[in-house]
Amino acid sequence: MTVSSSTLLELAARYGVAAEFDDWTGRRTAIAESTLVAVLEALGVPAGTEQERAEALAAHDRQYWQRSLPPIVLGRSSVASSFWVHVTHGDPVDLTLQLEDGTERTGLRQLENNRPPYDLGDRLIGEATFELPPDLPLGYHRLRLRLAGHIVETPVVVSPACVGLPARLGARRAWGLAVQLYSVRSQNSWGTGDLTDLTDLAVWSAAEHGAGFILVNPLHAAAPVAPMEPSPYLPTSRRFGNPLYLRVEAITEFAAVRHRGRLRAARTAVNKRADRHPTIDRDAAWQAKRSALEHVYRVERSAGRELAYTAYRARQGRSLEEFAIWCALAERHGADWRAWPRELQHPANPEVAAFAEAHPDAVDFHRWLQWVLDDQLTSAQAAAEQAGMALGVMSDLAVGVDPGGADAWALQDVLALGVTAGAPPDEFNQLGQDWSQPPWRPDRLAD
Secondary structure, eight states: OOOOOHHHHHHHHHTTOOSEEEOTTSOEEEOOHHHHHHHHHHTTOOOSSHHHHHHHHHHHHHHHHHOSSOSOEEEETTBOEEEEEEEETTOOOEEEEEOTTSOEEOOOOEEOOOOOOEEOSSSEEEEEEEEEOTTOOSEEEEEEEEETTEEEEEEEEEEOSSOOOOGGGTTOOOOEEEEOGGGOOOTTSSSSOOHHHHHHHHHHHHHHHOOOEEEEOOOEEOOSSSSOOSOTTSOSEEEEEOGGGOOGGGSGGGGGOTTHHHHHHHHHHHHHHHHHOSSOOHHHHHHHHHHHHHHHHTSOOOHHHHHHHHHHHHHHHHHHHHHHHHHHHHHHHOSOGGGSOGGGSSTTSHHHHHHHHHOHHHHHHHHHHHHHHHHHHHHHHHHHHHTTOSSEEEEOOOSSOOTTSHHHHHTGGGBOTTSOEEEOOOSSOTTOEEEEEOOBOHHHHHO
């Protein structure tokens, strides 16, 4: 393996791309130059030649010095941190920190910074460093820099220095069950385990055996079309759940469904079919359950329930809208948005909005599924706590998402779609692993 050039290594460092790693034996391993080039190009940085690398470094320098403030300032509670400010060399720095509650702080402490000014061509830019106070409250704040003739702002996010345990746990250690929810079936399931089964298992394990938690596989959403992805670790979305886990009869409006007996007969049929199969048939379960859910969806909701649904939609905002639109599109064009008609391949395209306007019920059905799913999961947690669990329901999380799925479609502008996350060779898998999931682009997330 050839040693990468110094300019390529510097460029990789600028964009947060690791150039080496320690393998499972502890040996320091250099990453191939071709890999570094491919990753940088997935980040929109041409790096195949020395000239391209030099130009990319110069462009990165200019972009950095042209910014008056960082794209975002991050802090931790009770921990002092710092941030830079760029102004015309020799100009004073006038900073105001506006907290989330509307109060303001001025007089931030300036730290030593001996970095020489940078020549932008038309002016010299100086850099100053300031301390972000350690006593800032948690939350989303704003940093304001007053310049000659205009004001520049950037968000300040202060997060906890650590995440504590719930007070009800006290100093005790807790034990619990780890289950794959789709396998926790009962006679009232629809071919797979669901959130009512989860509730029953949580209450039983807490009340009868003193369990403090129940850990389940990721409950992330899968594409709503067959064949449904069997792995919960390759979801279409990590932001929303899988309606396969809904208990149809637990939805409030089920009581008003006409011909409820037919729906129960469908449940019995899919359960009997599941009993005969050695493996779980998600597609058959979802087909039966989806049909039943459509009947429940068409029931008129009470005024209170309608208000609750409206509030849920407001809380979830644009993310829910885009997810529901993607689901409706997937039911017509398939589960991989990269194979859709080009005009539907980006959520901002006018054709996507036109589709949503032309198919309001199809889109709303998928919004509604997430609402009732959120309601049932909240009820499961409440029942677990009431039964005595200190922690309640704990859910595993997938590392990433399906590159053809809902999140990759909605968030494609902040994902590096040309590369995938994985793991280098180790004792368990000496060929390494490819998880087929696009990583985030830190540069786009910052902006």
